[in-house]
Amino acid sequence: MSDVNLPEGADGAQHLFPCFSRADVAFTHGDGSWLFDTNDARYLDYATGIAVTGLGHSHPDLLDVLFRQGIKLWHVSNGVRIPEQEALALLLCQKTFADRVFFCNSGAEAIEASLKAARRYHFAEGRPERYRIVTFEGAFHGRTLATIAAGGRDKYLAGYGPVAPGFDIVPFGDFRALDAACGPETAAVLIEPIQGESGVRSLAPSDLERIRILCDRRGALLIVDEVQTGIGRTGHLFAYQHSRVVPDLLAAAKGLGNGFPVAACLATERVAASMTPGTHGSTFGGNPLAMAVAQKVVEIVANQAFLDEVRRKGARLLTALSKLVEDYSEVFSEVRGHGMLLGLRCVVPVELAVSAARANGLLCVVAGDNVLRLLPPLTLSDAEIDEGMCLLRKVAKALTRAE
Numbered sequence: 001m002s003d004v005n006l007p008e009g010a011d012g013a014q015h016l017f018p019c020f021s022r023a024d025v026a027f028t029h030g031d032g033s034w035l036f037d038t039n040d041a042r043y044l045d046y047a048t049g050i051a052v053t054g055l056g057h058s059h060p061d062l063l064d065v066l067f068r069q070g071i072k073l074w075h076v077s078n079g080v081r082i083p084e085q086e087a088l089a090l091l092l093c094q095k096t097f098a099d100r101v102f103f104c105n106s107g108a109e110a111i112e113a114s115l116k117a118a119r120r121y122h123f124a125e126g127r128p129e130r131y132r133i134v135t136f137e138g139a140f141h142g143r144t145l146a147t148i149a150a151g152g153r154d155k156y157l158a159g160y161g162p163v164a165p166g167f168d169i170v171p172f173g174d175f176r177a178l179d180a181a182c183g184p185e186t187a188a189v190l191i192e193p194i195q196g197e198s199g200v201r202s203l204a205p206s207d208l209e210r211i212r213i214l215c216d217r218r219g220a221l222l223i224v225d226e227v228q229t230g231i232g233r234t235g236h237l238f239a240y241q242h243s244r245v246v247p248d249l250l251a252a253a254k255g256l257g258n259g260f261p262v263a264a265c266l267a268t269e270r271v272a273a274s275m276t277p278g279t280h281g282s283t284f285g286g287n288p289l290a291m292a293v294a295q296k297v298v299e300i301v302a303n304q305a306f307l308d309e310v311r312r313k314g315a316r317l318l319t320a321l322s323k324l325v326e327d328y329s330e331v332f333s334e335v336r337g338h339g340m341l342l343g344l345r346c347v348v349p350v351e352l353a354v355s356a357a358r359a360n361g362l363l364c365v366v367a368g369d370n371v372l373r374l375l376p377p378l379t380l381s382d383a384e385i386d387e388g389m390c391l392l393r394k395v396a397k398a399l400t401r402a403e
C-alpha cells in the first residue's frame, strides 16, 4: 500500500480539479523500466510519464546528485549568479547550435520564452510589425493561453475566451500553404520535428531543411519544439540533429530533468541578445536543485555511445512492431516514429488498446489519430524490449478475440 498520509476513508480525489481522466491505478515506487502499484503488481513502463523519465526510475546517478545538491542548496533567485545554471547552459551550448539558454519549469513555458524571444528579436531589429507565428495543424505546444492558440485545436481552446492573436496555422508538411502564410509580419515558424500528441507524425529531415530555407528567404526565425523529441528520445540529443538544419530557437522540457520539473529555451546569440535585463523572467527557473539534476541527465544522454544505443534499440523496437502489425492487422494498422518515440496506429479504439495493455502489465500512452504511443525509457534493456513486445502480442491476441 501507499504510505501517503490520508485519513482512513477520506476521498482526496474529489478535491482535485476534474480536468484529467485518470486510470484507477496508483504507483508507489519505480525501479529502472518498472513501476509498482499499490497492490504490488509490476508494470513495464513504456509511458515514462509521457516521455519524461527517459533514464528510468530511481537512476542511481540521479539519486546521488539530487541528494548531494539537496543537502547543499535548493533555491536562490535569478538576482544572483547561479553556477549550476552557468554549467548546464555551457553544456547545452556545447552540444547544440545554441549560444545562450533561458531556464524555466515546463514545456509550455519554454515555448512561451521562444515566442517572446522571436518577437523581441524583430522588435530590437526595428521591425515590431513582425510578430506573427506560423504553426502547423495537429501541433501541440502546451496549455497556456498563448500555446493553445499556437496549437489551434478547438478542443483545447473552447471556453477560454478570445484566442490569443498572431498565430497562422497551416497543414503539417504543406509547403505551399507554409510559403503563403510566411509574410512581412511573420516573426517565426514553430514546428515539432515529430508531432507527438497528435499521433507520432514525423517530418522528414529534408522537409525540415526546406522549412529552414523558406524561413531564411522570408526573414522568419525557425523555432523547433523539442519538448517531446529532445533529450535523446529519437537517438540524437535533439531531433533537429538528424538534419542539417540550424534552428534559431529550441524548446526543451519533458526528459530534461527525468521527472524533476525543468525546461529550457535555447537560442543563438543573435536572437538572445534582444532579451536584455527585465524583458523576461522566472522565479523558479534554473534553481540549483533543478540545474544539478538536469546537468546529470544531459551528461548521461549527450554521450555518443548512449545515443548509438538508443538508435540501435529503437530500430529493434521498430522491426518488432512492424512484425506485430503484420501478424495482427485486425488490431494494428501502421507503425510510426523514430528511436524511442514510436506509435502504433490502431484499428480498434486506442483507449481500449491502452487499457488492455495496462491490464497486462504494460504502460503506454494514447495519442491522436487513434495511435498508441510507446515512449520507453532510453535505458531499456534488450530483454525489456522482448518482454514489451511479448506483452503487446498478448494484448493484440486478447483484442482479436474481443472483436
Ligand SMILES: *Cc1c(COP(=O)(O)O)cnc(C)c1O
Binding pocket: 105, 106, 107, 108, 109, 111, 140, 141, 142, 143, 192, 196, 197, 225, 226, 227, 228, 229, 253, 254
Ligand atoms: C508536452 C509538450 C508540451 C507542453 O509541455 P508542458 O510541460 O506540459 O507544458 C509542448 N510541446 C510538446 C511538443 C509537448 O509534447
